Amino acid sequence: MxxxxxxxxxxxxxxxxxxxxxxxxxxxxxxxxxxxxDVSDLEKSTIMARINEETTLYTLDEQHKIGSFFNDEHRSYVTIDQIPEDMIRAMVAAEDKNFFQHYGVDPVAIVQAAAEGVSNGFKFRRGGSSITQQTVKNIMDHREHSFKRKFKELVRAFQIERMYSKKQILEFYLNQFHVTANGKGIGIAARYYFNKDVKDLNLIESAFIAGSVKGPSKYNPFVKYNRKDKETAWNEANIRKNYVLKRMYEQGWITEAVFKKGFEERVPFNQGKFGTSEVALVSLIRGQLDKKEILEALGMETINELSQAGLKVYTTIDKTLQDEAQLMMRRNLSRLEMILKDYAAEPTSSYHYLRSLIPNQFYYGKVTRIEQGKTPQIYVDYGLPKGVIPAEALIRTAKILSIPTYKPYEVHLKDILTKLKVGDVIFTEIMEYNEETHEAVAELKKKPSVNGGLISLDEGEVRSVVSGFDSEGFNRAVFATRQPGSVFKSVVFFGAMQMGWTILDKLANERRLFNFQGKFYFPRGDHASPYDDVSMLWAGIKSENLATVYLTANLLDKLNFDEFKVLMGTLDLLPKDGEAPRDYHFRVAKDTGVQLDNSGIKESMLDKAVEDIKPDLIFA
The missing domain is CATH 1.20.5 (Single alpha-helices involved in coiled-coils or other helix-helix interfaces)
Structure with a gap:
């Protein structure tokens, strides 16, 4: 025994x-x-490459980002120093309250999650993964559910804790969580839910974002299709926000007074658009790159492959010219709106609370005080920032309003000060802004209903493209149909003098029928002229349409055939020996920068892009 x-x-x-x-x-x-x-897959360069897989567009100086292409996921990477402390604490409170104490894995959270699951009949509703483990999972992108995967993530969690500080790990995590559709990260969340930059998020907004990480669609009213579902989602969002606030209060990160006040506030949803401000320009460039020849040169089949290839695309866009062109377009469209429609306050729904401003950008503000007298001023509330429209700015606006009326600007100045009331919402441009005091100097503007477009060229290369007041949606600069107007007449006159015409040569100034591109063209003048024949000098001074069309149709009449051939040879516009007609057409189009139609433009630029593809497209 x-x-x-x-x-x-x-x-x-x-x-x-x-x-x-x-x-x-x-x-x-x-x-x-x-x-x-081996920790090579945890090196910062590798992690950043995985987080930032978007193909990025840069300006001519190769320094300034225009925007990016994205396919499955869109991120706007934000560094930890740009993230408010409330946002950091809210995320830690919601996801891993012991994050700053453990070394990658939180045994207490794992045990609590297991015990809770057992007590609920083996229904495990809460995970025990730490922020570090979730970061590793996102970085490694492991989709299979197995013990091997869990074990590997456990080891990687310890490794990443050894390699990086807590703040760096949080930075990785905050740029990876799912927001909506193909958007990921805190930068997208701030813009999508509240139309803000991350640095401007307040406590309530931070608490909601932190609480929404595990099930964003449940708390998102923007994706619901009817009022009842939207209200339900909003209520769920408030409940989740309060859960995070409670955990922050329990951690001692907010006071009881702040907790109680925040508990009563609703989540202030204000849907924004995430992405580049140059949406139309990015779309234009994407279309230029979506060519079979370019994709084949890169070893790709579709534009989606290019979008997620992590390429750096250097364009011909000049950063300074682009910014100036956009600003001038906005200012002058606003002036034109006031000239055409006079001045009036904006809809009250346009106003939204702001935490910061940027000079030369346009914002809605609320009038808080109006000072009359010799030096009138209007005081404006933008939220946290406060602004003033000084007398000299008001006088400039009054002078613009006086252009179509012939009334003294003083009359319009008085009219502005009389029309506007405290509480009215106005549209302004920020001229100066002090980031420390949040004080601004502004100028009165009018949000335009009219619009415009602009393209600037330098030696055949595009330096700036402005699609309208807002750089998104329809690209008026490229796709809007418009006539060049009488500006083109000077081009015709200059070309005619090179072709042997003189300013005293006689031009027919009567209505005639012309054959143009296989169709009949019967132009008419915009004013009555007493003369059937005029000189080129007269046609230029009086802007005679009919005489200019006649000159265009007969531009080469002063040249004999030999002179014409010499001219073409001098300009290298004759076909070369053995050159196919199609190749000749594209060569001439590319060398001269003169295109007959949109397809010609696209083919010519495509030819140049393929030729220069190695220096133009560089892998990140």
Whole structure:
């Protein structure tokens, strides 16, 4: 009997020893892997490449970002120093309250999650993964559910904790969580939910974002299709926000007074658009790159591959010219709106609370005080920033309003000060802004209903493209149909003098029928002229349409054939030996920068892009 007990004890001891040895071996293996294992896939450059997979567009100086293409996921990477402390604390409180104390794995959270699951009938509703583990999972992009995957993530969690500070890990995590559709990260969340930059998020907004990470669609009223579902989602969002505030209060990160006040506030949803402000320009460039020849040169089949290839695309856009062109377009469209429609306050729904302003940008503000007298001023509330429209700015606006009326500007100045009331919403341009005091100097503007477009060229290359007042949606600069007007007449006159015409040559100034591109063209003048024949000089001074059309149709009449051939040869516009007609057409189009139609423009620029593809497109 004793022998049997002794054998049982010995077997148990051996089993325990083997088990202990196995555990020690496992721990030793984990420790060795953590400190000496391959961590190349956790290097910052590798992590950043995975987070930032978007193909990015840059200006001519190769320094300034225009925007980016994205396919499955869109991120706007934000560094930790740009993220408010409330946002950081809210995320930690919601996802991993012991984050700053553990070393990658939180045993307490794992045990609590397991116990809760068992008590709920083995329904595990809460995970025990730490922020570090979730970061690793997002970085590694492991989709299979297996013990091997969990073990690998565990080891990687310890490794990443050894390699990076807590703030750096949080930065990775905050740029990876799902927001909506193909948007990921705190930058997209701030813009999508509240139409703000991350740095402008307040406590309530931060608490909601942190609470929405695990199930964003449940709390998102923007994706609901009817009023009832929207209200339900909004209520769920408030409940989730309050859950995070409660955990922040329990951690001692907010006071009881702040907690109670925040508990009563609703989540202030204000849907924004995430992406580049140069939407139309990015779309234009994307269309230019979506060509078979370019994709084949890059070893790709579709534009979606290019979008997620992490390329850097350097364009011909000049940063300074683009910014100036956009600003001038906005200012002058606003002036034109006032000239055409006089001045009036904007809809009250246009006003939204702001936490910061940017000079030379346009914002809605609310009138708080109007000072009359010799030096009138209007005081404006933008939210946290406060502004003033000084007398000289008001006088400039009054002078614009006087242009179509012939009334003294003083009359319009008085009219502005009389029309506007405290509480009215106005549209302004910020001329100066002090980031420390949040004080601004503004100028009164009018949000235009008219619009325009602009393209500037330098030696055949596009330097700026402005699609309208807002750089998104329809690209008026490229796709709107418009006539060049009488500006083109000077081009005709200049070309005619090079072709042997003089300013005293006689031009027919009567209505005639012309054959143009296989169709009949019967132009008419915009004013009555007493003369059927005029000189080129007269046609230029009086802007005679009919005489200019006649000159265009007969531009080469002064040249004989030999002179014409010499001219073409001098300009390298004759076909070369053995050159196919199509190649000749595209060569001439590319060299001269003169295109007959949109397809010609696209083909010519495509030819140049393929030729220069290596220096123009560089892998990140």
């Amino acid at each position: 004793k022998s049997w007990k002794r054998k049982l004890f010995l077997a148990s001891a051996i089993g325990a020893g083997v088990g202990l040895l196995a555990v020690l071996t496992l721990l030793g293996g984990i420790g060795y892997t953590v400190y000496f294992g």
